[in-house]
Amino acid sequence: MEHPVDKILIKKFINNNCTPEEIARIRLFLEEPGADQVFEEILNEQWETGNPDTPADEAQMQYWQNKFQQKVAEIRPPSQRKFKLLKYAAVWTGLLIVGGLGWYLSRKGDKPAPMAMLTSSTGTGKLLKVQLPDSTIVYLNASSSLQYPETFTGDRRTVALRGEAFFDVKPDERHPFFVATDKLHVQVLGTSFNIRSYQDDADIAVTVATGKVGVTVPGSANTAATILLPDHELTYARYSGKVEVSTVNAADTKAWEQGAFIFNYETLENITKRLSRWYGVTFVCNNDKLLQKRFKLKLRNENLKNVMAALSSAGDGFQYQFKDKQVIIK
Structure with missing residues (x-):
């Protein structure tokens, strides 16, 4: 029509x-x-x-x-x-x-005044604490980036995230705080929460530590926000668009901030991606069934050899070997 x-x-x-x-x-x-x-x-x-x-x-x-x-x-x-x-x-x-x-x-005479945009980013195995113009504190995980204005103006505070970050948002009822990822938008007033949104992950996760968070999926037929309370986690499947909400321990989700890995029945595929971002190595595994096995493990961010020794002995276990910048899982 x-x-x-x-x-x-x-x-x-x-x-x-x-x-x-x-x-x-x-x-x-x-x-x-x-x-x-x-x-x-x-x-x-x-x-x-x-x-x-x-x-x-x-x-x-x-x-x-x-x-x-x-x-x-x-x-x-x-x-x-x-x-x-x-x-x-x-x-x-x-x-x-x-x-x-x-x-x-590009139209002359109708441009807004330019505003300086800042980008904070981390490389492999690096963490970064960022203080935003409104005194909000953001902790960036490895291989992540955050874009934000030099000064917040207007009726909202908006930042853009790629990767993973923990936000401790400065309360301001008149100026809600928005985090935009490539698939989800998160709105809060003053709270703390974690967002994991790496583009090579199958799922995006939003986990609330304190306060209340609203999550929307832009372009979805259902435009109503999903409201999350403390220890609630929303996962969004990138390929199917499926949204699920579950109860978790939010402290585990942000353990990376304290230099720890906590894997709560995560698939080996997800675990190797997290380890790859931290240690800067490539994991190779041609066993799809093994990649979908789930592991429960808690350990410090030690050297990779110790981490692999602990991981490979968990559950049914598996064999692996180091080769240059690769970890080959058998």
Whole structure:
């Protein structure tokens, strides 16, 4: 079915170039039951620009999100504004992470003031403590990165995470704190929680230590947030989109912060990925059945030989050997 709007009309709408007739078309479009899904599809298209490989930064994307929401509020009846704006905000937050909308940012005279973006990152076997501009403390695990503005502005505090981090968020009811990963968005006011979101892991995990956390999946048909309380963990399967919530010991989840490994019936496949990020080695195992076996083990981040000796003797055990920068599991 042909829709009354397209991306050209949306661009005109945000830039105050629409005729009254075009405004009426957009108003009609926003009243359609499936408008949020169609709008998301339009925004996720490749927006043509002179340099399509250069994504917009977070501050610029936040500026356009706010501008769009203001425009929608102007033409929507007050009783209907809040619900719809929450839906479209999720779409824009997703675009904030993957980039896009560079077309807008090239227009003269309509750019926001540039905001300095900072990135903190860790390499193999390294941990890092980061203090954000609002005094929130973030502990980055190995092979992770965190992007955040030099100064938080606007009505929300937003950061982007790749990898794993433990957050101790400074309470501020007027400015909720958002963490965006490539698949999930986490919102809090003041709490502590762990996020594990490595792109080579099959699952993403959000674990709450204190307070309350809301987790949403952008683009999902079910836009309601899943609310997590202390010692609750949400896992999201990257490939199937399945969401599960379970009860865990949050202290175990953040044990890496204290220099320890705690494997609570984790598969050998997941364990080797964690060890690879810490020790900078590659694990090779052609036995798929063995990779899916689960192990329960707690140990300090000692040298790799001691770790492998303990791991290989747990459960039914397995054989292994070191070869250059590889650990070959048999």
